[in-house]
Amino acid sequence: MGLDFAVVPEYLDRLLLGSAWTIGITLAAAALSFFGGILFAVIALYAPAVIRWPFKTFAWLFMGTPLLLQLFLIYFGLIQIGIDLPAVVAGIIGLGLHFAVYNSDIIQAGIRAVDKGQYEAGRTLGLSQAQTIRKIIVPQAVRAVVPPIGNNMIALLKDSALVSVIGVTELTLSSQLAISKTFRPFEFYLAAAACYYVINLALEAGLHRIERRIQVAR
Amino acid sequence: MKTITNLLKSALAAGVMAVATLGVSNPVQADELDAIKESGVMRIAMSGAYPPFSFVNEQNEVVGFDPAIGAEISKRLGVEVEIVTTAWDGIIGGLLANKYDAIVGSMSITDERKKVVDFVGPYYRMSRGIFVKQGSDVADLAGLKGRKIGVTLGETHEQWAQEQEGWDVRTYKGLPELLLELDNGRIDAIVTDDIPVLLAIRENVNAITQLDTSGLAGIADQAGIAIRKGNPELHKAMQAALDAMQEDGTYLTIAEEWVGGDIR
Amino acid sequence: MDFDLILRVFPYFLQAAVVTIELSVYSTAFGLICGALGTYARLSRHKLLRAVGTAYVSVIRGTPALIQLFILYFGGPQIGIQLDAFEAGVIGLGVNIGAYMTETMRGAIVAVDKGQTEAARTLGLSRSQAMRKVVLPQAARLMIRPLGVNINAQIKGTALVAAISVVELTYTAQRYIGSTYKPFEMFLLAGALYMVIIYVVGLGITFLDGKVALR
Secondary structure, eight states: OOGGGGGGGGHHHHHHHHHHHHHOOOOOOOHHHHHHHHHHHHOOOOSHHHHHHHHHHHHHHHHHHHHHHHHHHHIIIIOOOOOOHHHHHHHHHHHHHHHHHHHHHHHHHHHHHHEEEEHHHHTTTTHHHHHHHIIIHHHHHHTTHHHHHHHHHHHHHHGGGGGGGGGGGSHHHHHHHHHHHHOOOOOOHEEEEHHHHHHHHHHHHHHHHHHHHHHOOO | OOOOOHHHHHHHHHHHHHTTTTOOOOOOOOOOOHHHHHHHHHEEEESSSTTTTTEOOSSSSSSSHHHHHHHHHHHHHTOEEEEEOGGGGHHHHHHTTSSSSEEEEEEEHHHHTTTTTTEEEEEEEEEEEEETTTSSOOOOOOGGTTTTEEEESSSSSHHHHHTTTTOOEEEESSSHHHHHHHHHTTTSSSEEEEEHHHHHHHHTTHHHHOOOOOOOOSEEEEHHHHHHHHSSSHHHHHHHHHHHHHHHTHHHHHHHHHHHHHOO | OOOOHHHHHHHEEEEEHHHHHHHHHHHHHHHHHHHHHHHHHHHHOOOOHHHHHHHHHHHHHHOHHHHHHHHIIIGGGGGGOOOOOOHHHHHHHHHHHHHHHHHHHHHHHHHHHHHHHHHHTTTTTTHHHHHIIHHHHHHHHHHHHHHHHHHHHHHHHHGGGGGGOOSHHHHHHHHHHHHOOOHHHHHHHHHHHHHHHHHHHHHHHHHHHHHHHOO
């Protein structure tokens, strides 16, 4: 069985629709992972031990197990204990939390880098602890760590392919649907790879612009 | 257990991969029956997620009606059997890609599939069933409009369900997920072959009931064993083995063991 | 929670964990080779070789590992590549992580390169001598921690080969769910075993990193 790319155009609209879902899921999960990452970082550094330790355990679990397994557990496992999430939501939450834990690590390092002096200065100026963290430390820390967080978002885009296993018709599952009709895996997976690559380039360009803007702002 | 040889094989294969882009064409092969006999092993594929036809027991072995039939055919061809489990939606792709020699996996024989593979058999008869949770307010086919219907990706029932008007069709990777989701209440009905579900009902695994679909014409299907095209000798030998086991009663013994009755 | 079931299937999960470990070891070894070759290409003076290295890193890092595995395993036979699932898993994951390792290794070399190479050259060493005797020994130390991150990612990445039906931890869990209808228990069991593997490997990397840093 050789190659025949002529079968691809017939399914192009479905691949493009799948691409749109992939972009949507990626952006939603990226937003969740960004703000979740900040929240987790603040918890890990400033929260009282009673909150900090359960959280650290949770982060440790997320970092030590495969994302694929986490997605299965969130979608097929949680409903066993009464938490019913639609597949898309389960996918976004799984991706978002997974990368929030990784972002949190990066942001914590960023916070530690600005913390000294600034924190005391904020408090001396009459700001509360929460205000100091929110208005002085976090904005500086986040700016400093934009490039590594951007890398995580690019990784997130590619890992969004995993939500196909819980039945979200994004780009990967769309190509699988086409393959189950045409029996032409090479052509359709290559087409899917091309779509991912283009989305990836666009995302990289977008992140690059954000990085430049932040550098100008500094 | 994989060893260093596999690693070397992998490295070698990577080399092959590097030159493959230069254009390697498949040599014309003789009938695969010879190759199977020479290797002494026939590799058969199934989903492994389709009790009682194929499933994994607690000892992590793939067992059921399909493995038993496949093993019996292999025995009669004088070779060992090797069972491969794979996702249903890629199972024909895997056969065409030479990942195994046959699909003994409760595959219904359709014209569309016949365009790409040959079928040995049929080896049992199946019919389409639509199932809802006990106590569901769906009473008949018409009641399914606007509801969420679960099907297995790549099954004949998937395409059929997609063609029905007003159904919100959700695709899954296999029957266990369908049953889980029906039980969860995430989907309102499932469309699948009826025997495995009827057996599950009989064993009280799930509280579900079958919709009366007697008004539907042409929903009976036949299960066949898929092999790659262009292998008349292999086809003949496997068909002869299948016929012989039906005659001498071995088939019936297998059917009674796994399904509890004759399903021809 | 069905603890009885967990205990009964536990030995078979251990066997599956061995497959996961084998996949991790072989694919990491293959990845290191790809990474070394990729780094060589990326730092080469030959334009073409550099372009090949750049394309390798860009394409592999720009597309999902899952899709790469699917192309290799399901699509490969269409262009004459015939691999069994385990081999496809080792090669696919190895080629994938190799692209990330290329960036790790190159980053470490570039980090020590400045000034050091010139100093070595001034002392009369050739370009390759300077690289071998001055830059690489220092870069190797810088690489261990980030390579550890790559390896950690790779262990979790082996779960992807469940999709091409290698009976490792994740696929074992999936298959058991097919007959037991107990997703929560099966995934927890698989997850716990991944944690153990990653924890042990993490200890090893910390130990190694500590050793070279002391010198």
